[in-house]
Amino acid sequence: MPGTVWDNIYKTYLAGGPAWATLQDDLHPCFVSFIEKSAFPHKHALDIGCGAGKYLKYLQLKGFRTSGLDSSESAVEMTKDLLGDQGKIILADMYEYQYPSNTYDLIISHATLHHGMKKDVVTLLDKIFEALVKDGKIFLSLPSDDCIKNWAMMAKHETLEDGTCIPLCGPEKGLPHSFYAKEEVDRLFSRYVNLETEIDECGRWVIQGEK
16 A cells, blocks of 8 residues: 555656655755764665655765665656666565664664554564664654644544544545654654654654664
């Protein structure tokens, strides 16, 4: 389902349609400052939900080895076109993919991880932790529970369970979205040190931490 929904969004965009969601955004300013202030001895990065590849392109220009994963075939092709013959770009479901352990010193995922049930998000976060090398860092985002009432796409939705909703209209119609309170975020990332969480202008939790 996620691959189908988002592949339709990217196909519509490539055909001249609107730039939905993060397609229209620049790099998150918190991400840029995070990279500038942090040290990455291995400079090996993974972007989960790499989309059109702009975050990986930025990292590539900073000297990183880049890997990306997306469930949309169109997004994967866009990223490959942007990065050229550098980087490893994988077409896969982020929840089902078998991530290599002890591999990356940076894993990023912006506006992606929440597209599923909370149990799947928890399992994925465990995989992310294992995929990091010691002292590896994360830059992730998850929508706060306030987004349920503040995001226009959630004006009409069905609630599946506490904090997980399905929009009933718009490009992401039918795709589960999980939303998080502060205490949930703190619990989910309690294994990390130097943890920083803040709400951005779109109501997302921006999460930075170190293994």
